[in-house]
Amino acid sequence: MKELICIVCPKGCHLKVDEENGYSVTGNACPRGAEYGKKELTAPTRVITSTVKVRGAIYSRCPVKTAAPIPKGLIFAAMELLNDVELQAPVRVGDIVIEDICGTGIPFVAARDL
Amino acid sequence: MMNYDKHYEVVIVGGGPAGLAAAYSACRNGARKVLIIERDREVGGILNQCVHNGFGLHYFKEELTGPEYAGRFADMVKGTRADIMVDTMVLEITPEKIVKCASQQYGYQAIKADAIVLCMGCRERTRGAIEIPGDRSSGILTAGTAQRYVNIEGYMPGKKVVILGSGDIGLIMARRMTLEGAKVLAVVELCPYSNGLNRNIVQCLNDYNIPLYLSHTITNIIGKTRVEKVVISEVDGFTPIPGTEIEFECDTVLLSVGLIPENEISIRAGVDIDGRTRGAYVYENMQTSVEGIFASGNVVHVHDLVDFVTGESIRAGAAAAEYALGKRVGGRVINVVTKPGVNYTVPQKIRPDNIEKNVEIFFRTNKVRGNSVIRVKSDGNEIAKFKREHMAPGEMEKISIPKVLLDRCGDSLEISVEDAES
């Protein structure tokens, strides 16, 4: 039995995950908690947010995020990719910044208009 | 009668999440002349520098980053008739609801408002406010200032970092600095529990093996010019215990030691301030002690979640529009009284005549609790109780009381929290 704090939403449910019984989850307030509990112990993922350089905008950095959670182990490799990007304004929220993060098929997208 | 340059039905001071939601709501509730005055170059407030995700689950039912959440609301306001003055600072609000502001673009203006919504947000507590002793080195800044440097301006404020305070901004910045290549040596928290959301402990500290020192504080900062070393000590209550010192060689100290509502303008306008929240005393519709002046968001009480700021501001904006259009609220006033286990409540005053179905009361408890009971009493008689499996000062609580119960209770509503009998 493993105890976890759910990070799916800010509520932070205290989960109990039974690794020996098919990762069944208790203490979750919603179905997404059950999913998280299992995934966190088998294949943990995270949404990564950061910034990239941008030219011609009111600020010199534009926020970006992974369009979906990526494997935890790829976080620093994903960050590394952002160093080589420089956007040109205008940028629209949702614009693809990097198409495929380390073979996951998940893109980095712009997180605001700039 | 004082002269003024312009007239609006509703003037909203501050274009952060609270101001945007209040403006949107004021327009949706019939106000035709609505103005947002924002001091920064764009609306969105601090959300623009909160590039992390976790916003919007309640309101938009999806997980957004700060800039995305701000962007959605900015777009919603663009679709209304609200005017926006950016890069404009409100300097004073008179009790007659003249808003005086200055701006490079618009000059010095006095704007007459029928109703005002105060949405100035809050500021961070500083080294000075919490009296951290030691050298006056550079490299000591609030987490929010560091966040602005990193996320908006693209500069790193340091390489080896100790963070004091485990509030959400501190935790978020621990991760952010780590991702940008800095080494975060420790997050140090005076309380025996974290003041941030649990999810942030997990995904900001645990994910990156950043140690959290609970019941510790910074007892010395060393560095004639730039920070060179920080000494932390374990505390007994608030008192450092000699002999428990741990030293960290670092160049930066980030402070996440609490937020204070920004009410200097409110006070000058005659608004009464609750010493517990350091925000205005408000009624159920977010009106302050001054008729026609409303307040919402972190200027009233510091929230954990922007979604709740939005909800509160939608109520404030609607009430401001109604006030501007001539609606007046009267009737009996019930005072919400804090009893053991409850640090404060918002609202502090409820007028049952102005409640349609139920009233939401927000509050914080005074310590970390397991199974607990929230009791609501009036004149000593329990009128409602709510069960919680987990409560913490870092997590704002919300209870909803039906109008039928309010109609039955006396002039005070007492709220307490106690441990449930197991």
Place this chain on the structure above:
Amino acid sequence: MYDVLIIGAGIVGSAVAYELSKYQLSVGILEKYNDVANGATKANSAILHAGFDPLPETQMARLNTLGLKLAKDICEKLDVEYRPCPSFVLAFAEEEMETVHKLYERGIANGVNVKILTGDEVRELEPEISKEVVGALYSEDSAIVDPWGYAIAMAEVAVTNGVVLHRENKVRAIKKKGDIFRVSTNRDVYEARYIINAAGASAPKINSMVGDTTLVPRNLSGQYYVMDKSEGKRVNSVIFCCPNKNGKGVLVAPTVHGNLIVGPDAFEVTDSESVATDAVTLPELKQKGLKSVPGINFREIIHEYAGVRPNTQFDEFYIKELETCPHFIALAGIKSPGLTAAPAIAMEAIKLLKKAGLVMNKKVNYVNSRRVVRFRNMNDEQRRTLIARNPLYGRIICRCESVTEGEIVDAINRPIVPFSIDAVKRRCNTGMGRCQGGFCGPRVHEILARELGMSPVDILMDENKTYILTGRTKEGKKK
């Protein structure tokens, strides 16, 4: 080659430079920091003392009362923030009334307007003063001032009139060949016919460079609390306790910026640059402050600071031409009431220079004025006109103190350019308020970098090496 080289650009050095700039002389100043007013001048009680404290017929008494008179005139001419502010010395018991009587006698002897009040009379004038107070000395001759603004103003006008300021020049050695001094610093060598040692806490060390080892440094550090403006009107006068051997004790006083200060303590430090605060002394200040003014709300603390008072083994200031080194004038041991006495000390220095043979003729086209725009002190109409004239005054950068971009740009364009965030703060008040620069810091940073044509990474917080940023994000690792 300078006629006169001043070492130190604190309040005393600045006052001397200001006075000397009225004459047809070539004058230089060597300052070890990157800005003027960076030592004791920026960290003291900011009070212009009435003059009842120094022993009658001493030099200190004379310079105190003369300095007080001169200060009023200088502050008016040079647009320095100054406010008359009465002072009390409180007695909590009958034996302390003896001290009060002693100070009264001194005050009378020194020509100061003083009165002795009963406890009730005290509270009538200042209702927040403790009920325990049985009586007090009272004088309306005192004032409060912006101490660094005062020094900056005098230094700026000196520079306007031709004095050359060399910053970041720490004196390492002084040699005298014939009538010429050769002063070596970390940067250069400067020659001069006369030297003024106004090096504050380092003055004994500078004296020793020319062989005068008379002075024993007994520098006293003092810590203070600064309270938010919400406490600024708690009292409208300077509230002293009865003095003891360590100085004037803990005082409570308003500042010209609208805050309240409580401090200082006093303990001897060997390091003249030690301005750390400590967790033991600070809370004691609260107790002492509350003893005088029980209503102070210490939840409203916004800042702490410490300053080093340049003290020596002598009770008096040490103001003289060195017998062992002619043409070298020491202005040392300038502890309290040094801020008050500074312009009088400068007059004293002029006298000593003349006596030592320096020929001094007044300049004809001398500029003796200075005006500063302070948006925060203006009324609606003044603000409207100001912004209409220059819209940059409409852009508020520091919201706690209502400081505009126009004022910051003004400060950067004045004769002594500020090179750091704190140097701007000392000129415009940015970051002095309740958020302590949390909001305006990055914006002042940006303006300073833009106006000076520097990279933000090279902008400092205060003195040398107080860097703020370590680099840019997204620079990546070089592959």
